Amino acid sequence: MSEPELTDDGHHVVINGRRWRATDPDIPEQRRAELTRILMAWRREVRRTRGTPDEPAARAGVQAAKVALGERGTPPWWEQSSAQRRARWETSVPVPGDGSGRDAD
Numbered sequence: 001m002s003e004p005e006l007t008d009d010g011h012h013v014v015i016n017g018r019r020w021r022a023t024d025p026d027i028p029e030q031r032r033a034e035l036t037r038i039l040m041a042w043r044r045e046v047r048r049t050r051g052t053p054d055e056p057a058a059r060a061g062v063q064a065a066k067v068a069l070g071e072r073g074t075p076p077w078w079e080q081s082s083a084q085r086r087a088r089w090e091t092s093v094p095v096p097g098d099g100s101g102r103d104a105d
Contacts, residue, residue, distance in 0.1 A: 006017065010022060011078050023071055025075075026082075027089045039069065042064075061093075068089050
């Protein structure tokens with residue numbers, strides 16, 4: 001699968017004509033891959049819990065992973081200092097079913 005088109009400033013990807021905030025390009029590759037795995041696990045958890053009392057927690061997990069990746073949150077990653085960006089992606093993101101609030105190993 002090819003990489004999605006980036007806007008000229010690199011802040012957004014364009015998918016089916018719609019702009020979405022791009023992942024922070026400064027995240028180290030290993031951490032980006034780890035956060036992406038966590039995000040996908042939370043997305044599966046949202047599908048599994050849809051319509052149940054557990055759905056809001058699963059959606060909060062998606063939000064936490066997307067914020068860590070820089071795809072959501074305020075201010076956007078391109079307006080954060082290097083230290084703020086590093087702190088954002090180094091923040092612990094819970095893993096579905098873990099309950100510890102710690103990242104996957």
